[in-house]
Amino acid sequence: MFSNLHLAAFAIVTNHFGEVLFKLRRDRPVWDLPGGKADPNDFLGGVWHPEITCIREMREETGCEIEIDNCFGYFFTGALAHDILSFSVVFTAHILEGVLSLTEEAAGFGWYNYSSLPKNTFLIHGDIVRQYQKGEVDNYDLRHLIEEQRRVLCI
Secondary structure, three states, X not given: XXXXXXXXXXXXXXXXXXXXXXXXXXXXXOEEOOEEEOOHHHEEOOEEOHHHHHHHHHHHHHOOEEEEEEEEEEEEEEEHHHOEEEEEXXXXXXXXXXXXXXXXXXXXXXXXXXXXXXXXXXXXXXXHHHHHXXXXXXXXXXXXXXXXXXXXXXX
């Protein structure tokens, strides 16, 4: 069904109020969790290390160094129109050093609770944050959100 597989990793980073860090993308007006697709340097001995992807993406998108705390969960998503299946690993992490800085990929940053997410939040990431803030994870196929995502983004 899908001929392209993307591997990705994202970080749930919280502040002292329990709010989760989101970035505003530069390539389209959408808020999402810091993270992204694996690149060849994220593989050691032919094995993907999603924690390397997560740390690298956080550095590239925010200018901050993080430390991984735990693996929160994994999620499958797909984009039928683009024949893409994505497997994403989500980690909880904390900032070790650095100051949030605008980058080529990030036009802004915000700290949000699930109940206060901007309307243009990537729905799947909003659902991940809902699960995180409710203390649940059900590592499931998020296909039920894909049609809603298409409706909102008009794709």
